[in-house]
Amino acid sequence: MHELVQALSSLRRRFIAPGRFLPVFGAAFCFVLVAVSSAHAVQPDEIMSDPAQESRARDLSRGLRCMVCQNQSIDDSSAPLARDLRLLVRERIAAGDSDQQVLDFLVDRYGDFVLLKPPFETSTLALWLLTPILLVGGGLVLWGYSRRRSKALKAAQDTPPRLSEEEEVRLAKLVATERPAGETSKG
Incomplete structure (x- = not known):
């Protein structure tokens, strides 16, 4: 395991300049997320024979929330409950229900939460x-x-920093050595 970590570390140093690992990793991660999310979870055995009914079922499925994934439509989710809901939508459409009747049935059963865009x-x-x-x-x-x-930064810039006691002593010595002998300090 230790050898694997060392090998990966040397690859990172060799191919990715220091400070560039996180952006490259982030871009690769985003690419994987986009590639995975574009795949639909609808199985071939779920597809209806009538293209018009299948289109209605897909439109309805895109607007229904997967109760397991919660932020994913049942059209995109591969959870078993999402599959059951997709089949239920297709059964209701095959039985002759309108889109609104299918939605009303699901809302009565699961509440407004089943809708991705609740009223x-x-x-x-x-x-x-x-x-x-x-x-x-x-x-x-x-x-x-x-x-x-x-405001705090502006106030800090407007007031000069205070000198420490050691710095004040050094400043006083410097000022005293640079003054002509007859001058006295006014202060």
């Missing part, structure tokens, strides 16, 4: 307003912090 109602007000409130609040905190910091 703007009093019960979902926190979902819609909490993020903007937190962003504005965070922005105000950062603005106040930077304002206080800039």
